Amino acid sequence: MKTQIHPVSASVIAAGWVGPSLTPNEEAPWAEADLPFNCDDLVQRVLGQPMRRAGRFIKMVCAGAMTCLQAAPPGALQNRKTGIFLATGLGNGDEILPFVTQVFKHDGGFPSPNQFANSVSNAAAFFLARQCDVRGVILTLSDEELSFESALWLAQSYLRSGEIDLALVGGCDVYTPTVEEYRERMYVHPDNARALPIGEGSSWLLLGADPARRIGELHFVLMQPKAGASEDVLAAGLAAAEKVTSANRRVWLPGFRLLHPEAPAGWDCRDYLPCCGIHPTAAAFGLARALRAERDALVIHAGVSSAGKKALIAASTI
Amino acid sequence: MNEAAVYIRGWGAVSTLGWSAGDSARRLLAGDVRSAGLCSSSHLVKSEFKAFEVPFDGDPLSKSLAMLDRSMTEAFERGGLSPEEIADSCLLVGTTGGLFIRNEYEFTEFVRQNPDKESPPISCRNRGPGEATEFIAEKYGIAGMTFTLSMACVSSAHALVVALGLLRQGVIRRAIIVGFEPLLNMTLHGFASLLLYDAERCRPFCNTRMGMQIGEGSACIILEAGAGPLASSAGSRYEFLGGYLYNDNTSLTSAGTDGEMVKAVVEEALGRACVTAQDIVAVKAHGTGTRDNDLSEGRGLKKVFGESLPPVISLKGALGHGLGAAGAVETAVWLSCLEEGSLPASFGFSEPDPDIGFAPSTVNLPVRNGCYLFNFFGFGATCTSYVIAKRQADSFGRLWTSL
Numbered sequence: 054m055k056t057q058i059h060p061v062s063a064s065v066i067a068a069g070w071v072g073p074s075l076t077p078n079e080e081a082p083w084a085e086a087d088l089p090f091n092c093d094d095l096v097q098r099v100l101g102q103p104m105r106r107a108g109r110f111i112k113m114v115c116a117g118a119m120t121c122l123q124a125a126p127p128g129a130l131q132n133r134k135t136g137i138f139l140a141t142g143l144g145n146g147d148e149i150l151p152f153v154t155q156v157f158k159h160d161g162g163f164p165s166p167n168q169f170a171n172s173v174s175n176a177a178a179f180f181l182a183r184q185c186d187v188r189g190v191i192l193t194l195s196d197e198e199l200s201f202e203s204a205l206w207l208a209q210s211y212l213r214s215g216e217i218d219l220a221l222v223g224g225c226d227v228y229t230p231t232v233e234e235y236r237e238r239m240y241v242h243p244d245n246a247r248a249l250p251i252g253e254g255s256s257w258l259l260l261g262a263d264p265a266r267r268i269g270e271l272h273f274v275l276m277q278p279k280a281g282a283s284e285d286v287l288a289a290g291l292a293a294a295e296k297v298t299s300a301n302r303r304v305w306l307p308g309f310r311l312l313h314p315e316a317p318a319g320w321d322c323r324d325y326l327p328c329c330g331i332h333p334t335a336a337a338f339g340l341a342r343a344l345r346a347e348r349d350a351l352v353i354h355a356g357v358s359s360a361g362k363k364a365l366i367a368a369s370t371i
Numbered sequence: 372m373n374e375a376a377v378y379i380r381g382w383g384a385v386s387t388l389g390w391s392a393g394d395s396a397r398r399l400l401a402g403d404v405r406s407a408g409l410c411s412s413s414h415l416v417k418s419e420f421k422a423f424e425v426p427f428d429g430d431p432l433s434k435s436l437a438m439l440d441r442s443m444t445e446a447f448e449r450g451g452l453s454p455e456e457i458a459d460s461c462l463l464v465g466t467t468g469g470l471f472i473r474n475e476y477e478f479t480e481f482v483r484q485n486p487d488k489e490s491p492p493i494s495c496r497n498r499g500p501g502e503a504t505e506f507i508a509e510k511y512g513i514a515g516m517t518f519t520l521s522m523a524c525v526s527s528a529h530a531l532v533v534a535l536g537l538l539r540q541g542v543i544r545r546a547i548i549v550g551f552e553p554l555l556n557m558t559l560h561g562f563a564s565l566l567l568y569d570a571e572r573c574r575p576f577c578n579t580r581m582g583m584q585i586g587e588g589s590a591c592i593i594l595e596a597g598a599g600p601l602a603s604s605a606g607s608r609y610e611f612l613g614g615y616l617y618n619d620n621t622s623l624t625s626a627g628t629d630g631e632m633v634k635a636v637v638e639e640a641l642g643r644a645c646v647t648a649q650d651i652v653a654v655k656a657h658g659t660g661t662r663d664n665d666l667s668e669g670r671g672l673k674k675v676f677g678e679s680l681p682p683v684i685s686l687k688g689a690l691g692h693g694l695g696a697a698g699a700v701e702t703a704v705w706l707s708c709l710e711e712g713s714l715p716a717s718f719g720f721s722e723p724d725p726d727i728g729f730a731p732s733t734v735n736l737p738v739r740n741g742c743y744l745f746n747f748f749g750f751g752a753t754c755t756s757y758v759i760a761k762r763q764a765d766s767f768g769r770l771w772t773s774l
Contacts, residue, residue: 143499144521149557156560157416157478158490169561170623170750173467174500174521179751182620191618191751192529195469195521196501203518207533214540240498278508278517333499360505 063212063260064267065368066129066219068341069121070256071095071113072329073228077120078345080328085250088228089147092116099123100184106167107180110145114177114225115184117255121223121341122185125259126266129219133261136190136217137178140204140224142197142333143238144174147227177225190217198239198310199276200224201337202356202364206274208260223257224334240359241331246309252330256337258344269344269352272297272367287355290365291317298369300351306339308356308364320353336366344370377538377594379609379759380545381450384590384703385438386690387423391445392590395690396707399715400735404689406572406719407584412554414472414479420559421570423586423691432476435553438589442703443511443549446591454512460593461515461543462508463534465527465550467695469500469519472553503551513547521695524749525616526550528698531592532614532755538596546594550699554587558694565624567661573692574719575658575685576665576731583659586691590699609706612742613644614757626667626748633671633754637746640756641675644742651681651758652741653714655705657748658685658731659692660719664748669727682732688719698747698755705745709738709761 073088074081075095083090092112096104099116107115118137122129149172155162170176175193182191190211196203201224208220228235228251235251236242260271272294277286305322307314309331316322325339336354343352347370354366384392388399398404407421414431427434447457474497482490501519508517520530527550534546562568562583569582594611617636619626626632641648657668672680686701693700708715717731740763747755 141499141521142501143497146497152561153557156556157475164560164564166561166564166566169557169564172557172561173523173750175523175618175751175753176623179618179620179623182618186620188619189617191753192533193521195499195519196504196517197498200499200501203516206516207518210537210540210542214536216536238498276516278513278515358505360509 063209063271064263065258065269065271065344066261066263066266067121067125067259068257068268068344069117069124070254070338070341071117071120072254072338073252083252085232088253108145108148108171110147110225110227111171111177111180113227113255114139115181117225118181118221118223118257119184121257121259129259130185133218134189135187135219135221136208136211137182137187138204138208138220138222139178139193140200140334140337141174141193141195141226142200143226144195145172145177146229148172150229197358198333199356199358199362199364201334202274202276202366205366206276209271209274212260219259219261221257221259223255224337225255226253226332226334228253239331239333245359246331247312247314247326249309249326250330251332253332254329254335254338256341258341267371269368269370272369275365277363286363287365290367291353294351294353294367298351300349300369302350304343304347304350304352306343306352306354308336308354310357310359311355340366340368344368375539377535377596377611379611379706380593380595381446381452382592382703382706383442383445383449384588384700385425385442386588386700386704387425387586388690390441392703392707395704396711399689399704400708400711400713404718407691410554414476414556416479416556420563420568421584422554422559423584424554425587430476431553432473435472439507439551442589443591446593450593452593456545458512458514460513460545460547461534461537462504462513462517463520463530463546463548464504464507465520465522465530465695465698466500466503466552467521467523467526468552468555468558469503470506471497471555471557475556507549515543522749522753523751524694524697525747525753525755526695528747528755529616529753531698532616532757534594535611535614538594544596548592548594548699550590550693550696552587552694552696554585558585569660572719573660573688575656575660575688575717576669576724576727577720578722578724580660580662580665582661583687583692586693588690588693588696588700590696590703592699592703608762610760610762612646612758612760613640614755615640615643617754619752622752624750625663626752626754628663628666628670630667630670630674633668634674636754636756637671637675637744640758644758646742646758648676649679650742651744652739653682653684653743655701655743655745656683656685656731657746658687660687666726668746668748669729673728680729682714682736683729684715684732685717686715688717702745712738714738
């Protein structure tokens with residue numbers, strides 16, 4: 054199957070993230086052994102009020118997305134049809150696991166109804182939609198470590214169709230104990246992922262046709278769904294990206310399953326993973342961070358799934 | 372022929388009524404329907420919940436994978452898809468549990484076989500809903516884009532509408548939409564904890580309704596842009612005319628009992644399908660049997676159709692609530708009913724609810740060419756509504772164009 058490239062010409066209006074240290078838009082250190090941190094202070098700081106009856110996943114989704122929106126010009130969403138595209142590889146494990154543990158370990162037990170309602174992955178998108186008063190296209194996508202790429206691709210198609218003016222696209226996955234089980238849930242082994250700490254994050258982009266207020270441009274998302282396909286989507290994407298940007302610098306963001314993360318000749322490698330740790334939607338962190346930090350650069354994120362599928366995101370900064 | 376037209380090329384389903392959409396439809400139309408029974412699957416930690424199980428002689432993991440395989444195979448065979456066409460398709464899977472059944476089965480088997488050992492962690496191998504999509508793409512050689520929509524009870528219904536948009540844009544040529552939801556302890560106990568179960572039976576739109584009952588299922592629907600081959604030997608063609616997905620942010624668990632949201636969603640779906648309320652031959656309602664859902668939907672439908680309400684039918688009294696698979700399963704079984712020449716009756720209804728103001732159809736009705744409305748609602752204030760038209764080709768293969 055020939056790779057199809059659909060340039061989106063979507064401006065990146067804002068980017069923001071919360072990494073495993075729960076510090077908005079900053080790279081503070083953390084340790085695997087210290088996870089999970091309590092994120093109530095983060096919620097208070099970002100949202101200005103506590104979130105009751107919500108677990109860490111929902112809080113992280115909302116805090117990360119609102120961090121992004123707070124970086125947008127005031128009133129950016131006003132009178133604009135906005136879609137929300139939440140990507141998550143593992144979903145709301147933070148509430149699923151205690152719920153099923155109650156069910157299985159205690160002979161049915163007394164599982165929490167609130168925990169069950171929240172455990173449905175799209176509950177987090179609901180709470181976010183309420184936070185930023187968005188209605189309409191609100192989708193939750195869960196495609197393992199290519200979840201963020203899938204969400205970005207779909208958001209780009211919705212923007213192109215005109216159904217929405219803006220797309221709030223983000224990835225969120227949260228740590229659930231233990232480190233070993235978390236690695237197993239992500240299917241992270243020494244032979245299919247780099248040897249890096251695990252982490253978590255909630256990283257978001259606000260996209261739309263708004264050239265006057267952009268911090269960058271999302272050019273396209275390429276996905277080579279079939280593992281082992283003869284065509285090299287990464288090579289095709291690199292060639293295509295060179296044609297759609299005039300940026301002077303080249304920045305390479307390698308995903309956590311790229312066992313050889315070295316950048317192609319002429320590209321600067323920005324290994325973002327030491328700043329956020331391995332989690333299924335880490336690509337969102339890498340891209341959001343690059344869009345905030347890099348100047349006049351073509352930015353490529355290269356991802357590979359455990360099954361060998363490849364994905365490439367091409368963006369540029371101004 | 373409108374180039375943007377999207378047709379249903381094939382479909383298949385496994386439900387409590389049968390291991391194919393055709394068998395399910397025939398039993399449904401024959402009235403060979405039983406109420407939900409106490410569950411017997413070996414992975415369930417409690418057997419006191421009633422549900423609509425798929426009959427199978429074997430373990431629950433093997434059953435779930437067999438359900439998936441039968442529904443996919445039926446759809447591929449009905450649509451006459453070649454391996455090349457399957458490969459050249461986009462896959463959209465709507466599921467909440469994905470392959471979580473594997474964790475539940477392995478856990479309960481371990482405990483059963485090792486009564487003296489400490490039980491292992493329950494979910495250590497669950498990689499999220501996308502694992503099911505990866506499994507399907509690999510098993511059937513689907514080489515196009517893959518998406519997993521994890522949107523609670525509208526998962527596969529949303530997937531159908533998302534697929535329609537991608538087909539209309541021309542960014543994909545063909546979409547394979549799968550709804551997959553094996554019976555899980557997680558969901559049985561979850562809905563019980565919310566007090567949303569009807570311990571007796573599922574009674575959609577009935578004044579005596581007390582809640583929902585889960586029905587496991589798997590279904591596959593194939594959508595294709597342009598003029599594909601006729602989808603049935605009877606010469607019918609099914610066009611996916613239009614749909615609307617909408618997510619509100621008012622209530623996590625209700626679409627609003629005044630019916631206003633349902634009205635708005637249905638009207639938008641009709642508009643996008645370029646039809647009017649008068650064009651609708653019948654409504655495949657979501658009709659879960661919960662107090663709030665049926666009130667929301669019933670009032671919404673009354674506001675849209677007024678006194679001209681066409682027959683309203685809920686399949687959940689016969690199939691149960693398929694959760695994320697409901698959209699695909701109910702659409703597939705409905706299409707097979709159309710092929711059989713009859714619209715099915717609603718089961719479980721006995722007494723009109725004055726707050727709803729109408730009774731669902733409780734008898735089989737003859738099929739007409741025209742437009743059928745499908746509704747689905749779910750957790751997270753998610754709403755999906757779409758319109759499918761049945762058209763009949765004459766002996767020269769020309770379609771009746773009037774609705």
